Amino acid sequence: MSANAQMATKYKNNFLKEVEEQVEMGEWVKMCMQCGVCSGSCPTNFHPGWEHPPQEIFMMIRAGKREEVLTSPSMWMCTSCYNCIVRCPRKLPITHIMHGLANYAHRLGVAPKMQPTRSFAKLFWNNCVKTGRVNELKLSVGLYFKDGLSQGIRNGMAMKDVALGLLKAKRLNPFELFGGHKCKDQNGIHAMLKKARELEEKRKALKAAA
Amino acid sequence: MTAIVATNETILVVGGGISGMTAALEAAETGKQVVLVEKTAALGGRTSQLYRYFPKMCHPTCGLEINLRRLKANPRIKVLTLAEVTGITGGSGDYTATVRITPRYVNENCTACGECAKVVSTQVDDQFNYKLGKTKAAYLPNAMAYPQRYVLDASIIGTAEAEKAKAACKYGAIDLDQKEETMQIKAGAVVWATGWQPYDAAKIQPYGYGRFKNVITSVEFERLADPHGPTRGKLLRPSDGKEAKNVAFIQCAGSRDENHLRHCSRFCCMASLKQTHYVHENFPEDGKSTIYYIDIRAIDRFEDFYQKVKADSSVTFTKSKVARISLNEATGNPICHGVDTEGYHRYANEHDLVVLAVGMEPSVKGMSIPASVAADSSGFIEADPLNGGIFGAGCATNALDVNRSVQSATAAALRAVQVVNKVARAEA
Amino acid sequence: MSAEKKVAAYICKGCGLGERLDADALVNVAQKEGKVQLARSHDFLCSEEGVDLIKSDIANEGVTHIMIGACSRRAKTEAFYFPQNAVARANLREGVIWIRPDTEEARETTQEMAADYIRMGCAEIKAMSAPAGNPNTGSSRTLLVVGGGVSGMTAALEASRTGYPVVLVEKSGQLGGWAAKLWRRIPVHEPFKAPADTGVADMVAQIQADPNIKVYLNATVAKTDGAPGRFEVQIATESGSVATEDIGAIIQATGAEPYDANKLPELGYGKSPDVVDQAGLEALARAANGGPMLKPSNGKPVKSVAFVQCAGQRDAGGQHLSYCSGYCCNASIKQAMYFKDGNPDVDTTILFTDLRTPGNGEDFYRSAQEKGVIFSKGKVASVSPGADALTVNFHDLILDDKDARLEVDLVVLATGQVPNSGVDIEAPNKPQVEGGAADAATVEAKPISILNLQYRQGPDVPQLKWGFTDSHFICFPYETRRTGIYTVGPVRRPMDMAQAREDATGATLKAIQAIENAQLGRAAHPRSGDLSFPKVRLEGCTQCKRCTVECPFGAIDEDERRFPLFNESRCRRCGTCMGACPVRVISFENYSVDTVGSQIKAVDIPDEFSEKPRILILACENDAYPALDMAGMQHNEYSAFVRIIPVRCLGSVNTIWITDALNAGYDGVMLMGCKHGENYQCHFVKGSELGRYRLSKIDDTLKNLNLETDRVRDLEVAIADIEHVPAMINQYAERIVEIGMSPFKSF
Incomplete structure (x- = not known):
C-alpha cells in the first residue's frame, strides 16, 4: 500500500x-473564516497553475477534498511574500500552511510531477544536503537540463551572457562542476538532518496521539 | 461657573451622548438628582453626527430633540460641558469625582445670536464634521447644540481675534479670562457612558486611508449625506468634489480582525446597508453601491432591511474582505482588489468613493477609566460586582447600536437608582 | 395658583430684535390688541436682570400668565423657566428676523409678521392656564410581572432591589421558562470561550427567598382594569381561585416559543427522530448530563452532527419566519461545543449563510473553531433520513458545489423564536405585509389574551410586526402603546438571554417611573413631566366614539352611558382625541381648540387687494417646528406671509382650525407632520397617521366653501429638512399667488 493510501485509510x-x-x-x-483577504493579497495574481487560492484550499480541506x-x-505557486500572513484577520500562517501542504503532498508522492517549483525545490534540496553547501553551478545546470538535453542547451545559450559576466567578475568557478566545495563535517550534516527527521516524526506522532 | 449641589444621593453620569443622556433622563424622571458630565461643548454625542438611523431611516436629531426637551423641562439634571472626569475615589454610595472643566470662553449670557462668529475670521477644523470642513473659531458646535451657546476655540485666545469677538458681543457673554478649573462632585453611583470612537482607519494600511483622498470612513460618509454637513448633503467626494455615484462599502474595516479589533462591531453591516440608501437617494438614476462583506450581520428584525436592500438592483453584494486598495492616478478613483470567495472570482473594481465601515472601540478603554472596573479584552466595561456603584452604559460596555445602547443605559440607570435608593433608606 | 389671572407680555430687544423691529409698536400691539394687563420691553430679556424683571412682576404685580416675545420656545429655556406660571412664547428671532432679509423694503412685512406673533402669543396665553396635574392619581407601588422566565425573573428581582414590591405570575408550575430547559448558556464574560451555567437556579432561589416578591404559579391574568398607579388585576390560578392585586405598573415578559419545526418536513423534522430543533438538542444534553449525547433513534452515542442555521427563518418567500432570531448562531456554536467539549472526535458542522456572532460573540466563534467545529457557508436544501445516517444536501457556497452532502448521525435545526404576545388586537385592520402566511399562522395559534385588558381598544398590547410588541422607536425602545405596560424579552423582539436580562432591567426602570409619574399625575414619555391632561365637557359630547377609537394609547374607555371615560394616567397628552372630536369638547389646560383657534383668529388679515396673502402653518412641535427653527438659525429665508403655530402632533389638529382659518380669509393652510406608515416617525405612533386621515376629508369642506383644493396642503416634514422646508414654504406661497387671494377676506 502506498504512503498515500495508508494515510487515506488511517x-x-x-x-x-x-x-x-x-x-x-x-x-x-x-481557523479560517473565508474572508478571502489572503487570496486577494497574493501578488502572483493567480497565474495559470494557481487553481485554488489559499482560502479555497482551506475550505476544500474542510470539505474533505483530499x-x-x-x-x-x-x-x-506560493512565492513566500508573506502578504497574506500580514493581512490575515485570523493571523493564520498561510504561507507556512501552503508550504506544509506542498511538502506533505510531496512526501506522499502525489504532488504534480512536472510542477516547476517542485522540481526546483527537489533539485535544491538534493544539491545542498549532499555536501552541506549549495553548488550554484550544478543547481543551474540541473535546472537548465531538467527538460532534456536540447532544451538544456537552449537554456544555457540564453543565459550565456550572464554566465560570461559572472566568470569575468570571478563569481563563477567552472571547476565547481567537478565535486565542488563542501562543508567541513559532511557526516555531521547528514546526522543532523536524520535527527531532525526523527524529531519531526515524533512530534507528528505526539500530535496524532493528542 | 454654575454651582453644583451634589450629595451621595446624586447620580453622576459620565458622557453626554445618547447613552449618557438616556441614563441621566431616565434617572431624573424617576425622581433622582443627576449630574451629567460631557467632554465636548454640546450634548448628543456621535448619534447627533449621524444623518439617519437604520432601519427606519429617521433622523437622530428627532430623538435628540425629544431628549433635549425632556432635559430642559427637568430641573433635576445639572449639565456640565467641556468637562472630563479625571478621578473617582470612594465606594458605592459614597463617591467623589474630580471633574476638570476646560474653558469655553463664553458664559451663560450667550444668546447664540452669532455676532461673535461674524467678526472672527480664523477658521478651525470642524470637529462636528470629522474635520471634513472648517468652521469659524467662534462657533456653535452644531445646529442642535445644547447648551445653545457659542464656543471660542482656544487657538484664538490671546489674539486680536478673541478681542474682536468680545467686542462684538453686546451681552457680556465672552469671558476671555476663563481658566481651566477642577471641581469635586459627590455621587452615590456613577454611570459610565463615554461611548465609542471609530477605529483609526489609517492603521489598516492596505486600504490607504489618509493616502487616498477618496477612501473615507463610514462616520465621515454620514456627514457628507447630512444637509448640516460640509457638502450640504450632497455626496461629493473629497479629492475633486465630483459626485460619488459608484460607492464601495468595505465591511469589517478593523473589526473581526486580530491585527486590529478582535470583536465584531455589530452596527457596521446595518450602517452600510443604510448608507446604500444615501447613494440611491442622491442618484436615483445611476447611483451604484457595492458592499464587500464576510457575513452580513443584519441581526433579528433588521433582516427585513437587508432583504429590501438586496432587492435594490443598484446594490451589489460581494462576499469578500477587500485585500487592498490602489489608486487610479488619472481619475482619482480607488480600485478595490480582492477575491469573491463565493466560487472564487478575482476582481479589481474601480469606484468613485470607498467607504470603510470602521469598527467601534470604546472611547475610554477599561484600563483608562479613572476607577477600578472590570473590562474585557477589547476594553469594554463588564458587569461585575467588584465595580461597586459604577455602571457601564451603552457603547462603553459593548459594541451596540443606538437602540441597544438606550436599553443598556436605561438598565444602568436602574442600577444607579438602586444604589442611591439604598443610601436614602440608610439615611432615612 | 392665584385665583386671579393677570397676563403680562415681555418684548425682548436683544439679538437684533430691537434694530430690526419697532419694539414700542409691538408693546402697543400687546396692550391694545392683545389686551394684556402689563406689557414691557427689555434690551436683554434673558439676562439675569431681564428674568428678575419677570420674577418681580410675578411676585409684586401678581402676574400669572407670561407672554414672551423673544427667541424660539426652544431657546433660553433655563432663563425663561417659570414652572408655576402659564408661559407662551412668540418667536420673533428664529421665526421672524432670522428668516427675513434685513432690507428696507422687507421691513414692513417683517414688522407685520412680528406683530401677528405678538397677537397670537397674547391670544394663546389668555386661553391657557398652568396645568395643575391630573387629580386621578394612583398609589399602588407594586409591579406586576407576567411571565416567570429569565426576563420576568430579572424584572422581579431588579424591582425588588430598587424597593418596589412585585407580583409575579407564571402560567406553568415552575419558574425559569425556556432558560430552565437549557443545559448551558452562551457566555457573557471574558474570555467568551465556553458555554456557561445558565444561572437560572440561582435566580429562582433568589426570588423564592425574597419577601418582596409574591409568586403565583400555574396562574394567568384573568382581568386587568384601571390605569398606571391603579391597575386592578385579577389573577386566576389553575385551582380555580381568583386573587385581586392592586398594581402600579405591568411588565409583560411572556417570552417566545421555538418556531414549529414540523413546518420543515424537507429538513427531515418529523421524519426521523434524529432531526431535532435547538430545544430538542438542549433536552438531549440535559439527559446526557455531561456524558456523551445519544441518538434518539437508537440510543447510540452521536458521532457526527450538523447544525442547520436559519431553518424556517430569514425566509424571503413568505412561507416561514422572515426575520432572523438573532441568537441562534451563538446557540448552535454553544451546542456544537457540548459535543466537542465532551469528545473532540465528534464531527460537528455548522451550515450557515451569514454567521452572526456580534460583539464578543466573535471570540466564541473563534473558540469553536479552535475546538474543531467546522463552519461551512452553505444553503441546506434537504435532509434525507437513511437507514443508518442522515444525509444533509446543501449548496456549498464557497466551493460553489450545488450537490454537496454530509452524512451525519444527528441534525439540529436552528428554528428561532415566535413571540407569545397574546391577541393581535389590530389583526382585522392590518394590511397583509410580506410574510403574511407566517403572520396569519401566528395569529391563529395564539388567540388567548395575556393581559385581558379591560380597554376599549382590546385585551392586549398592540403588535408591530410578526407578532412582536416592539415600539419600533430607535431612541426609545421601551415605548409601547399602552402606558405603564412594558413588554420585555423575546416577546418584544427576538433576543438572547443576555439581551433579555438587560432589556428587563431597563423596562423595570420604566415601569417604576410610570408608577412615580402616576402618583404625581404627570405624563409619561414623550411628554414626560407634562402636568396637563385631557378634560372633557360631557354635556356637549355626542357619543360619536371617535376619541375612544382613535386614541393611540388606548386611554379612553366608554362608560355605561357610552360617554368617553378618560383614564388620565394612560394618556400621553398627544391631543389626538382633541383633534378627533367633532364637537370640540376635549381640551388641555395649556393646549386646546381655543389656544390654537384664538391664535388663528388673532392674526391680522389684510384685505384682498393688499397682495399680502396669509398662510397658516400648523407644524409638529417635535420635527417640523425645530426644522423651521434651525432654518432660521441658518438664516434660510422664507415668505413673510406665513404664520406658524406649533402643534403637539398632527393628530391633535382639529379640522375646525382649518375651516376657521379659511373662513377668516387665510389664503392657504400648510400642515407639517411626521412620516407615517411602516416606518412611522411620529412619536405618538399613530398621531400623524390619524391626523392625515382626518385631513384627507378636508377636500369636501373645501368644495363646500367653493375653494381650490390647493388651499390646504399636507406635508411630511422631518427634523433634518432645514434646507427643504423654506423651499416648500416659498413654493407654496408662489402657488397661492397663482391661485389668487381667498374670496373670504371681506367677510
Whole structure:
C-alpha cells in the first residue's frame, strides 16, 4: 500500500484531521473564516497553475477534498511574500500552511510531477544536503537540463551572457562542476538532518496521539 | 461657573451622548438628582453626527430633540460641558469625582445670536464634521447644540481675534479670562457612558486611508449625506468634489480582525446597508453601491432591511474582505482588489468613493477609566460586582447600536437608582 | 395658583430684535390688541436682570400668565423657566428676523409678521392656564410581572432591589421558562470561550427567598382594569381561585416559543427522530448530563452532527419566519461545543449563510473553531433520513458545489423564536405585509389574551410586526402603546438571554417611573413631566366614539352611558382625541381648540387687494417646528406671509382650525407632520397617521366653501429638512399667488 493510501485509510477520509496532524501548521486551517483577504493579497495574481487560492484550499480541506488538494499545483505557486500572513484577520500562517501542504503532498508522492517549483525545490534540496553547501553551478545546470538535453542547451545559450559576466567578475568557478566545495563535517550534516527527521516524526506522532 | 449641589444621593453620569443622556433622563424622571458630565461643548454625542438611523431611516436629531426637551423641562439634571472626569475615589454610595472643566470662553449670557462668529475670521477644523470642513473659531458646535451657546476655540485666545469677538458681543457673554478649573462632585453611583470612537482607519494600511483622498470612513460618509454637513448633503467626494455615484462599502474595516479589533462591531453591516440608501437617494438614476462583506450581520428584525436592500438592483453584494486598495492616478478613483470567495472570482473594481465601515472601540478603554472596573479584552466595561456603584452604559460596555445602547443605559440607570435608593433608606 | 389671572407680555430687544423691529409698536400691539394687563420691553430679556424683571412682576404685580416675545420656545429655556406660571412664547428671532432679509423694503412685512406673533402669543396665553396635574392619581407601588422566565425573573428581582414590591405570575408550575430547559448558556464574560451555567437556579432561589416578591404559579391574568398607579388585576390560578392585586405598573415578559419545526418536513423534522430543533438538542444534553449525547433513534452515542442555521427563518418567500432570531448562531456554536467539549472526535458542522456572532460573540466563534467545529457557508436544501445516517444536501457556497452532502448521525435545526404576545388586537385592520402566511399562522395559534385588558381598544398590547410588541422607536425602545405596560424579552423582539436580562432591567426602570409619574399625575414619555391632561365637557359630547377609537394609547374607555371615560394616567397628552372630536369638547389646560383657534383668529388679515396673502402653518412641535427653527438659525429665508403655530402632533389638529382659518380669509393652510406608515416617525405612533386621515376629508369642506383644493396642503416634514422646508414654504406661497387671494377676506 502506498504512503498515500495508508494515510487515506488511517484518517478514514477525515482530511481536516489528517492535515492537522500531518501538515506543518495544519492545525490552523480550521481557523479560517473565508474572508478571502489572503487570496486577494497574493501578488502572483493567480497565474495559470494557481487553481485554488489559499482560502479555497482551506475550505476544500474542510470539505474533505483530499485528492484535489494534494494533487493540486496551487500550493507550489506560493512565492513566500508573506502578504497574506500580514493581512490575515485570523493571523493564520498561510504561507507556512501552503508550504506544509506542498511538502506533505510531496512526501506522499502525489504532488504534480512536472510542477516547476517542485522540481526546483527537489533539485535544491538534493544539491545542498549532499555536501552541506549549495553548488550554484550544478543547481543551474540541473535546472537548465531538467527538460532534456536540447532544451538544456537552449537554456544555457540564453543565459550565456550572464554566465560570461559572472566568470569575468570571478563569481563563477567552472571547476565547481567537478565535486565542488563542501562543508567541513559532511557526516555531521547528514546526522543532523536524520535527527531532525526523527524529531519531526515524533512530534507528528505526539500530535496524532493528542 | 454654575454651582453644583451634589450629595451621595446624586447620580453622576459620565458622557453626554445618547447613552449618557438616556441614563441621566431616565434617572431624573424617576425622581433622582443627576449630574451629567460631557467632554465636548454640546450634548448628543456621535448619534447627533449621524444623518439617519437604520432601519427606519429617521433622523437622530428627532430623538435628540425629544431628549433635549425632556432635559430642559427637568430641573433635576445639572449639565456640565467641556468637562472630563479625571478621578473617582470612594465606594458605592459614597463617591467623589474630580471633574476638570476646560474653558469655553463664553458664559451663560450667550444668546447664540452669532455676532461673535461674524467678526472672527480664523477658521478651525470642524470637529462636528470629522474635520471634513472648517468652521469659524467662534462657533456653535452644531445646529442642535445644547447648551445653545457659542464656543471660542482656544487657538484664538490671546489674539486680536478673541478681542474682536468680545467686542462684538453686546451681552457680556465672552469671558476671555476663563481658566481651566477642577471641581469635586459627590455621587452615590456613577454611570459610565463615554461611548465609542471609530477605529483609526489609517492603521489598516492596505486600504490607504489618509493616502487616498477618496477612501473615507463610514462616520465621515454620514456627514457628507447630512444637509448640516460640509457638502450640504450632497455626496461629493473629497479629492475633486465630483459626485460619488459608484460607492464601495468595505465591511469589517478593523473589526473581526486580530491585527486590529478582535470583536465584531455589530452596527457596521446595518450602517452600510443604510448608507446604500444615501447613494440611491442622491442618484436615483445611476447611483451604484457595492458592499464587500464576510457575513452580513443584519441581526433579528433588521433582516427585513437587508432583504429590501438586496432587492435594490443598484446594490451589489460581494462576499469578500477587500485585500487592498490602489489608486487610479488619472481619475482619482480607488480600485478595490480582492477575491469573491463565493466560487472564487478575482476582481479589481474601480469606484468613485470607498467607504470603510470602521469598527467601534470604546472611547475610554477599561484600563483608562479613572476607577477600578472590570473590562474585557477589547476594553469594554463588564458587569461585575467588584465595580461597586459604577455602571457601564451603552457603547462603553459593548459594541451596540443606538437602540441597544438606550436599553443598556436605561438598565444602568436602574442600577444607579438602586444604589442611591439604598443610601436614602440608610439615611432615612 | 392665584385665583386671579393677570397676563403680562415681555418684548425682548436683544439679538437684533430691537434694530430690526419697532419694539414700542409691538408693546402697543400687546396692550391694545392683545389686551394684556402689563406689557414691557427689555434690551436683554434673558439676562439675569431681564428674568428678575419677570420674577418681580410675578411676585409684586401678581402676574400669572407670561407672554414672551423673544427667541424660539426652544431657546433660553433655563432663563425663561417659570414652572408655576402659564408661559407662551412668540418667536420673533428664529421665526421672524432670522428668516427675513434685513432690507428696507422687507421691513414692513417683517414688522407685520412680528406683530401677528405678538397677537397670537397674547391670544394663546389668555386661553391657557398652568396645568395643575391630573387629580386621578394612583398609589399602588407594586409591579406586576407576567411571565416567570429569565426576563420576568430579572424584572422581579431588579424591582425588588430598587424597593418596589412585585407580583409575579407564571402560567406553568415552575419558574425559569425556556432558560430552565437549557443545559448551558452562551457566555457573557471574558474570555467568551465556553458555554456557561445558565444561572437560572440561582435566580429562582433568589426570588423564592425574597419577601418582596409574591409568586403565583400555574396562574394567568384573568382581568386587568384601571390605569398606571391603579391597575386592578385579577389573577386566576389553575385551582380555580381568583386573587385581586392592586398594581402600579405591568411588565409583560411572556417570552417566545421555538418556531414549529414540523413546518420543515424537507429538513427531515418529523421524519426521523434524529432531526431535532435547538430545544430538542438542549433536552438531549440535559439527559446526557455531561456524558456523551445519544441518538434518539437508537440510543447510540452521536458521532457526527450538523447544525442547520436559519431553518424556517430569514425566509424571503413568505412561507416561514422572515426575520432572523438573532441568537441562534451563538446557540448552535454553544451546542456544537457540548459535543466537542465532551469528545473532540465528534464531527460537528455548522451550515450557515451569514454567521452572526456580534460583539464578543466573535471570540466564541473563534473558540469553536479552535475546538474543531467546522463552519461551512452553505444553503441546506434537504435532509434525507437513511437507514443508518442522515444525509444533509446543501449548496456549498464557497466551493460553489450545488450537490454537496454530509452524512451525519444527528441534525439540529436552528428554528428561532415566535413571540407569545397574546391577541393581535389590530389583526382585522392590518394590511397583509410580506410574510403574511407566517403572520396569519401566528395569529391563529395564539388567540388567548395575556393581559385581558379591560380597554376599549382590546385585551392586549398592540403588535408591530410578526407578532412582536416592539415600539419600533430607535431612541426609545421601551415605548409601547399602552402606558405603564412594558413588554420585555423575546416577546418584544427576538433576543438572547443576555439581551433579555438587560432589556428587563431597563423596562423595570420604566415601569417604576410610570408608577412615580402616576402618583404625581404627570405624563409619561414623550411628554414626560407634562402636568396637563385631557378634560372633557360631557354635556356637549355626542357619543360619536371617535376619541375612544382613535386614541393611540388606548386611554379612553366608554362608560355605561357610552360617554368617553378618560383614564388620565394612560394618556400621553398627544391631543389626538382633541383633534378627533367633532364637537370640540376635549381640551388641555395649556393646549386646546381655543389656544390654537384664538391664535388663528388673532392674526391680522389684510384685505384682498393688499397682495399680502396669509398662510397658516400648523407644524409638529417635535420635527417640523425645530426644522423651521434651525432654518432660521441658518438664516434660510422664507415668505413673510406665513404664520406658524406649533402643534403637539398632527393628530391633535382639529379640522375646525382649518375651516376657521379659511373662513377668516387665510389664503392657504400648510400642515407639517411626521412620516407615517411602516416606518412611522411620529412619536405618538399613530398621531400623524390619524391626523392625515382626518385631513384627507378636508377636500369636501373645501368644495363646500367653493375653494381650490390647493388651499390646504399636507406635508411630511422631518427634523433634518432645514434646507427643504423654506423651499416648500416659498413654493407654496408662489402657488397661492397663482391661485389668487381667498374670496373670504371681506367677510
